[in-house]
Amino acid sequence: MTYQLRNVVIAVVLGLLAAVLTIAYVTSYRKNVQHGQQQVGVLVAATDIPAGTSGAAIAGGHMLKRTTVPRTALVPGAISSPTQISHLVSTDTIMAGEQVSTRRFGNSTELGVRAQLKGTMRAVQLSADPNQVLAGTLRSGDHVDLVANMSVGNSNGIPQHFDRIFLRNLLVLRAPNAGDAKAGSVAVNNKVSVMLAVTDSQSTKLMFILRNSDANTSADGGWALELRPVTNVADSPENVESLNTVLTDGLSASERSRVSEGH
Numbered sequence: 001m002t003y004q005l006r007n008v009v010i011a012v013v014l015g016l017l018a019a020v021l022t023i024a025y026v027t028s029y030r031k032n033v034q035h036g037q038q039q040v041g042v043l044v045a046a047t048d049i050p051a052g053t054s055g056a057a058i059a060g061g062h063m064l065k066r067t068t069v070p071r072t073a074l075v076p077g078a079i080s081s082p083t084q085i086s087h088l089v090s091t092d093t094i095m096a097g098e099q100v101s102t103r104r105f106g107n108s109t110e111l112g113v114r115a116q117l118k119g120t121m122r123a124v125q126l127s128a129d130p131n132q133v134l135a136g137t138l139r140s141g142d143h144v145d146l147v148a149n150m151s152v153g154n155s156n157g158i159p160q161h162f163d164r165i166f167l168r169n170l171l172v173l174r175a176p177n178a179g180d181a182k183a184g185s186v187a188v189n190n191k192v193s194v195m196l197a198v199t200d201s202q203s204t205k206l207m208f209i210l211r212n213s214d215a216n217t218s219a220d221g222g223w224a225l226e227l228r229p230v231t232n233v234a235d236s237p238e239n240v241e242s243l244n245t246v247l248t249d250g251l252s253a254s255e256r257s258r259v260s261e262g263h
Helices: 002-039 055-060 112-118 200-212 241-249 254-262
Strands: 037-045 064-070 121-128 143-153 159-174 192-199 225-226
Touching: 112 159, 112 192, 121 200, 143 200, 159 200, 192 200
Parallel strands: none
Antiparallel strands: 037 064, 121 192, 143 159, 143 225, 159 192
């Protein structure tokens, strides 16, 4: 084979190779375009979904609807089945019409106390003396009662004091630490913070107690939290204690008479 003929053969082969590669590229590109335009099923929000909504509630509340979109329009993490979020909680608000993505969900711990608030429940944070809120003993998830001393003036202007349990079975969302007051991380004036879950109606009673309990009768502010048992919980009948009931409790009729007469 002469030198010129060899060059012609090489040129022809390279030309054929270029043609084959071009055809292959065009075919692949066409397939990719067709694949990208293929319609795929996804779930979108049928209504606005607030942050903190569980996947189970979303599915059970008919908050999802099915639609199709081009594959190229899929958002990262887009779901096609409610089971993909059934054990998760929404961490952001999802607007109606948006594709529902797993990237907008997390487990309940990512939401902290928000995951524990439903319906009429509210979170309130109190600052108190460590002894008032059982700092070092109380744990998140415990349940407590709130007992307080209230001062009521009589017709002569002489204050009378009454004690009772005003609120029962409050969930502790965030407990104080025994060292908080010393460390000063959440302490103000040697006080620590505790976060409780209350209903919206309980919150008004709680605010009244905090503002009107008689702090002058006790160094701890006139109110305190009591830790409830973990199992076999029971509540005694409601009662109000005063100086008279405390002094006469368990006494005979004659002894009660002596107390009332001041002898």
